[in-house]
Structures are given as C-alpha cells and as structure tokens.
Amino acid sequence: MSRLLLTALAVMACAAFAAEAIAHIPLRRSRSLAKALRDPRTTPRVYHGLGDVPIVINNLMDVQFWGPVSLGTPQQDFMVVYDTGSSNLWVPASTCGISCLLHRRYQPTESSTYVANGTVVNFLYGSGPVSGFESDDTVTFGGYSITGQVFAQITNASGLGLAFDIAQWDGIMGLAWPFISVTRATPVFFNLITQYTQLEQVFAFFLPDQESNDGQFVLGGINTSHFEGELFNVSLTSMTYWQTVMDSFTVGDNRMHGIARIVLDSGTSMLTGPTHIVQQFAAMVNATQLMPGRYTVPCTSLSTMPSLHISIGGRIWTLDPVDYVINDENVECILGFLGMDLPAPIGPIWIMGDVFMRKVYTVFDAANTQLRFAYAKHTPSSSGKKLHKAVVRKH
Numbered sequence: 492m493s494r495l496l497l498t499a500l501a502v503m504a505c506a507a508f509a510a511e512a513i514a515h516i517p518l519r520r521s522r523s524l525a526k527a528l529r530d531p532r533t534t535p536r537v538y539h540g541l542g543d544v545p546i547v548i549n550n551l552m553d554v555q556f557w558g559p560v561s562l563g564t565p566q567q568d569f570m571v572v573y574d575t576g577s578s579n580l581w582v583p584a585s586t587c588g589i590s591c592l593l594h595r596r597y598q599p600t601e602s603s604t605y606v607a608n609g610t611v612v613n614f615l616y617g618s619g620p621v622s623g624f625e626s627d628d629t630v631t632f633g634g635y636s637i638t639g640q641v642f643a644q645i646t647n648a649s650g651l652g653l654a655f656d657i658a659q660w661d662g663i664m665g666l667a668w669p670f671i672s673v674t675r676a677t678p679v680f681f682n683l684i685t686q687y688t689q690l691e692q693v694f695a696f697f698l699p700d701q702e703s704n705d706g707q708f709v710l711g712g713i714n715t716s717h718f719e720g721e722l723f724n725v726s727l728t729s730m731t732y733w734q735t736v737m738d739s740f741t742v743g744d745n746r747m748h749g750i751a752r753i754v755l756d757s758g759t760s761m762l763t764g765p766t767h768i769v770q771q772f773a774a775m776v777n778a779t780q781l782m783p784g785r786y787t788v789p790c791t792s793l794s795t796m797p798s799l800h801i802s803i804g805g806r807i808w809t810l811d812p813v814d815y816v817i818n819d820e821n822v823e824c825i826l827g828f829l830g831m832d833l834p835a836p837i838g839p840i841w842i843m844g845d846v847f848m849r850k851v852y853t854v855f856d857a858a859n860t861q862l863r864f865a866y867a868k869h870t871p872s873s874s875g876k877k878l879h880k881a882v883v884r885k886h
Contacts, residue, residue, distance in 0.1 A: 563601065578669060798811050
C-alpha cells in the first residue's frame with residue numbers, strides 16, 4: 492500500500508477519533524426564567540476584585556441551564572450548573588442537613604477512589620454564605636473520567652435560601668480559569684485537557700432559544716450545525732474570567748457606551764451593564780421598574796422596540812427585541828437587561844450572559860486564549876413562529 496494512501500488513511504482515522512472524542516451534553520432548564528426574575532430574592536452575580544481576588548461572589552438563583560456530572564467509583568450522579576463565571580466544582584456533602592434536603596448528596600464511604608483533603612472552603616453569595624470542605628475523587632464528565640479532581644463538599648447551603656431548596660440542580664461546575672478558583676484548586680476542564688491530551692482544548696454552549704429546548708454543551712470541540720457562517724475570533728484580555736473588550740454598545744442609532752470590559756458568563760441569565768445605561772434604555776422603551784435594576788415591558792410592544800448592537804473585536808452583534816425580551820407570560824415581559832455597577836478600576840464591566848449567548852454561539856478556546864463567536868442556528872418550533880435574525884455588520 493502506498494505511503495500516500497497510508498497517510499490519507501491515518502488522517503481519516505485521526506479525524507474520526509477526534510469527532511468521536513467530542514462530547515455533546517444536553518442542557519436542561521431549571522425553571523421559568525421570567526418567574527425567577529420576578530422573585531425579589533434573586534440577585535445578579537457580583538464580581539469583587541475582578542482578576543485580583545480569587546473569591547467569586549455571586550447569586551445563582553436565576554441560573555437557567557444545567558447538566559450531568561458524576562463523582563466517585565462507582566459513579567454517584569449529580570446535576571450541576573455549567574458556569575463560566577466561576578472555577579470550582581461543588582456538590583452537597585452527605586453531612587449537609589436540611590439546607591440540602593431535596594438534593595443528591597455525595598457519599599465518600601461509597602467511593603473506592605475517594606481521598607480525604609479537608610481544606611475548609613467558603614463561597615459567599617448575595618443571599619448569604621455557603622460552606623464546606625474539599626475532597627479528591629474521580630469526576631466523570633462528558634464520558635471522560637478525571638482522576639484526582641479536587642471538589643468541594645458543601646455542608647451548609649442555607650445561604651442560597653429557598654431558591655436552592657426547590658432547584659433541580661445540585662451544585663456548580665466552574666469553567667473559568669484556575670486563577671479565580673477558591674483555594675486555587677485546578678478546575679475540572681483544565682484537569683480534563685491535561686489528562687486527555689487528544690482533546691481539543693475548547694468547549695461551547697448552544698443555549699435553547701425562547702421557542703425550543705434544544706440546548707447542548709459541547710466539550711472538546713464544536714458542533715458546526717449549531718451556528719451560521721464562520722466563527723469570529725476575539726482574544727482574551729485576562730485569564731481569570733472569560734474576559735475581553737467591547738468596543739461600543741449602541742441602541743438603534745444611539746451610541747450609549749464606548750470601550751468597556753466584558754465577561755462571557757453562562758451562569759448569568761441576563762445581559763448586564765452600568766445602571767445608568769440600563770435606566771436610559773428602560774426609559775427609551777417605556778419599561779416599568781419591577782424592582783431595582785429589573786424592568787418589564789408589554790409583550791405587545793416588541794415590534795416598536797429598537798435593536799441592540801454590541802461591537803466586539805470590530806464586529807457588531809445584533810440583538811433584536813425578541814432576543815433581549817424574556818417572554819414567558821405573553822402579557823408583561825421581562826427586559827433581559829440588568830443594571831449593575833462596580834467601582835473603578837474594576838468597573839465599568841458588562842456581563843454577556845445567557846441573553847447574549849442564546850443569540851450568539853460562543854466557543855471558549857483555552858488553547859488559543861480566545862473566544863469565538865457566530866450567530867446560533869436555531870430550528871423554529873412547532874408553533875410556527877419565525878425566529879428573528881440579525882446581520883453581522885463591520886465598522
């Protein structure tokens with residue numbers, strides 16, 4: 492057999508192996524986002540000392556998408572939020588009391604690969620603290636088993652309140668960079684790509700639009716059927732959160748903000764920006780304040796509302812009203828734009844949460860320290876409603 496043919500067959504075999512290596516993990520919704528955002532107990536994620544202090548302070552009650560992970564040998568199954576805005580994995584401990592009553596709990600005595608660690612860990616949330624201790628065990632994620640993974644067993648989750656009591660997810664899997672990991676434990680994804688060097692060092696989110704449930708988390712590659720056209724690359728400005736720079740934010744023809752840092756965060760449901768910008772925008776669309784920072788608009792007003800144009804890396808990504816208005820009630824809709832202020836030099840910083848990532852397929856590329864964007868390709872639901880599309884524009 493010729494060397495050329497052998498080489499061709501080898502390339503084909505490698506390509507087939509790479510394709511098989513990609514894990515496609517279904518994403519699930521936890522509850523109606525509109526109902527969650529009407530709940531006064533839900534508060535936005537807050538960043539303190541962005542890029543400087545390795546403590547993530549947040550509130551995850553309005554997180555919408557979650558999926559499976561297993562710990563131990565034999566495997567103990569959990570559902571976790573896949574969160575690009577934090578870096579630690581935690582699940583409830585067997586000793587967690589009433590605050591974990593309705594959740595699966597990790598049983599160390601039932602795992603032959605469990606290794607005691609004992610390092611005390613605390614996560615501070617907007618509603619209160621969550622605490623526990625670290626342990627080591629095998630974590631199975633996307634069909635891959637990661638040995639010696641440090642994770643936290645939570646013994647007291649009361650700081651999350653009632654929202655965690657009724658949540659269908661059990662814990663959090665942080666997918667941000669190691670620097671912001673509490674105790675600097677290496678995050679699951681970074682241990683994964685160290686132990687499985689054949690994997691492409693990327694993951695991507697395809698979030699369900701408001702008319703479908705076809706969400707998917709893609710690990711170790713991308714799924715070209717999930718987006719339109721070519722992926723557009725944007726370099727990271729910090730290897731802490733998945734952070735880069737926005738050139739401008741424009742509403743219709745009104746340029747409302749210039750250069751600002753942005754974070755791509757799957758653990759924040761909303762698009763967030765400085766409070767005064769959100770207030771100006773709310774006034775422009777005649778929104779009604781539901782509670783500080785949150786607004787509603789009549790669902791019938793979408794046809795008269797302007798589009799949002801977010802310039803990143805010299806390319807403009809457009810969100811139409813159907814993209815940034817959350818319509819679960821069909822009477823009074825939630826504005827998916829939340830006001831949040833952080834003092835200089837940390838702020839102003841914007842969070843491109845699920846409102847943005849639902850419209851824009853987002854690839855998190857660790858190998859090249861970059862983000863990659865393309866418009867998501869959603870299939871219209873059986874309701875027959877048409878999805879609004881926007882055209883990529885350049886400066």
